[in-house]
Structures are given as structure tokens and as C-alpha cells.
Amino acid sequence: MAVKSSLDLDQDPHSIIGVREFDAPRELVFSVWTDAKHLAQWWGPNGFTTTTSRFEFRPGGVWRFVMHGPDGRDYQNRVTFDEIVPPERIVYRHGGGEDVEPVQFRQTVIFEDLGGSRTRITWRGDFPSAAERDRVIKEYGADKGLVQTMARLADYVAAQG
Amino acid sequence: MNLDATFSALADPTRRAILARLARGETSVMELAKPFDMSLPAVSKHLKVLERAGLIARGREAQFRPCRIEPKALKDVDDWLEHYRRFFEESFDRLDAYLKVLQAKPPKAKGKKHGRKK
Numbered sequence: 001m002a003v004k005s006s007l008d009l010d011q012d013p014h015s016i017i018g019v020r021e022f023d024a025p026r027e028l029v030f031s032v033w034t035d036a037k038h039l040a041q042w043w044g045p046n047g048f049t050t051t052t053s054r055f056e057f058r059p060g061g062v063w064r065f066v067m068h069g070p071d072g073r074d075y076q077n078r079v080t081f082d083e084i085v086p087p088e089r090i091v092y093r094h095g096g097g098e099d100v101e102p103v104q105f106r107q108t109v110i111f112e113d114l115g116g117s118r119t120r121i122t123w124r125g126d127f128p129s130a131a132e133r134d135r136v137i138k139e140y141g142a143d144k145g146l147v148q149t150m151a152r153l154a155d156y157v158a159a160q161g
Numbered sequence: 162m163n164l165d166a167t168f169s170a171l172a173d174p175t176r177r178a179i180l181a182r183l184a185r186g187e188t189s190v191m192e193l194a195k196p197f198d199m200s201l202p203a204v205s206k207h208l209k210v211l212e213r214a215g216l217i218a219r220g221r222e223a224q225f226r227p228c229r230i231e232p233k234a235l236k237d238v239d240d241w242l243e244h245y246r247r248f249f250e251e252s253f254d255r256l257d258a259y260l261k262v263l264q265a266k267p268p269k270a271k272g273k274k275h276g277r278k279k
Contacts, residue, residue, distance in 0.1 A: 024260040042255035045247045
């Protein structure tokens with residue numbers, strides 16, 4: 001049975017971290033990230049399908065694909081692989097092209113062998129502006145403010161509606 | 162909508178604190194500067210970043226330029242986080258299901274195509 005966790009904004013104020021465990025050996029879990037045919041089987045929220053036009057699974061390589069939403073909308077995507085360390089780690093950047101969705105962020109996927117054919121994935125998304133982030137970490141140290149602010153902001157936005 | 166600018170603006174704890182203060186209501190630069198050990202120009206600099214990111218708006222009166230929060234930009238951030246959360250949870254649910262299917266196949270079926278043998 002898979003152990004679920006929700007996204008965590010508190011652990012690191014500059015990243016969004018999610019952790020999931022799978023009942024499958026690490027090599028297998030890693031392998032389904034390495035091939036567009038596999039990715040098409042699970043990538044994206046419920047109701048989305050994926051069409052890949054380019055797939056280069058190597059550092060510097062690009063994955064171009066369209067996500068077809070359940071509402072009929074198409075979302076152009078570009079992923080650029082920065083780091084590939086089989087079967088431990090994949091680092092990629094999402095976005096970064098004129099015709100793609102506007103947000104650029106860096107995603108790190110860590111595959112841990114838990115033994116007994118179990119694997120833990122840690123999925124970490126970094127907020128943009130690494131230089132800014134590093135400066136902030138240095139100057140202010142760890143900060144727990146983001147999640148509270150976000151919660152407050154969410155309340156505020158809800159109150160506006 | 163420029164979420165990069167928005168997130169970059171939100172990456173600073175002082176700016177988040179300013180936003181949290183503004184979430185309680187419109188106020189002046191002077192008021193905003195009080196809880197921080199910071200000069201007015203330093204606070205103004207943060208406000209410019211927030212304004213450029215569309216997170217706040219400022220009144221036009223020359224002396225007292227009250228700052229207020231812009232709900233539209235915050236809504237965009239909120240929507241994006243929700244989208245991100247959904248992507249994570251549902252993709253990984255699907256990944257879990259897919260891994261089960263792959264492992265349910267007979268181990269000798271090496272070819273990927275539908276596990277069909279001879």
C-alpha cells in the first residue's frame with residue numbers, strides 16, 4: 001500500500017516538498033520516468049492525457065509535450081533535464097519557452113531504495129529566483145513564514161469572493 | 162499574469178510580512194515600516210517589488226500613498242499552488258496504479274507491448 005503525504009510548504013520556505021512511497025523496486029520506479037511511453041501512462045492530474053513530440057532523456061535534453069485537459073484545453077509544456085543520476089535522481093526545469101505555460105520552476109525528484117522492493121520519491125519544487133533564495137537563506141536563516149502567509153492570503157482571497 | 166515575478170516577490174520574508182500586514186487592511190508606508198528595523202527607502206524598495214509583481218496597489222495621493230493588497234495576483238498564486246498540488250497528488254496516484262500493473266505482468270514478458278508472448 002502506498003504511503004501518501006500532502007505537499008509541505010513548511011519544511012523549507014523556498015520549496016514545495018512532497019513525499020510518496022511505492023511498493024515497487026527503485027529501478028522500476030525510476031524507469032517509468034525515462035520513457036515517454038511510460039510517462040504517458042501516469043503523468044498529469046486525473047483526466048489529462050499527454051502527447052510527446054520530443055523526448056531526450058539526458059542532461060540538457062528537452063521533453064516537449066502537450067497536456068490535454070479534461071476541459072478540452074491543451075497545455076504546451078517544455079521540460080529541460082538538468083541532471084540525471086540513475087536510479088537516484090532527476091532534476092529538471094519546467095517552462096522556459098515562449099509558447100509554454102508561463103511559470104518556470106526547478107523540480108528535483110529523488111528516488112530512495114527503502115528495501116523490500118519499496119521506493120520513496122521526494123518531489124521538491126523550488127521557487128524561482130535561486131540567487132534571491134540563497135540571499136534570503138543566508139540573511140534570515142530558516143523561516144516558517146510562507147505557509148502562514150499563504151494560509152492568511154488564501155483566507156483573504158476567499159473572503160473577497 | 163506573471164507568476165515568476167510574483168513568486169520571486171514572495172521569496173522574501175520581509176515582503177511576505179508586509180503582505181500579511183496588508184491582508185489586515187490598507188495602510189501607509191510609514192505604518193508598514195514600524196515593525197521592521199528598516200529605513201523608509203528600504204521599505205519603499207520592497208513595496209516597489211510587490212507593486213511590480215501586481216501583489217499590491219498604491220493610492221495616488223501625493224503625501225499619503227496607502228498600500229493595499231491586490232486580490233487578483235494572490236488568487237493567481239493560490240490557483241497555481243492548487244494546480245501544483247493536484248498535479249503531485251493525482252499523478253502520483255496514477256503512477257502508483259501503473260507500477261502495480263507493470264508488476265502484475267508475468268516476469269518473463271520482456272517486450273513492453275501489452276505483455277503479449279508468441
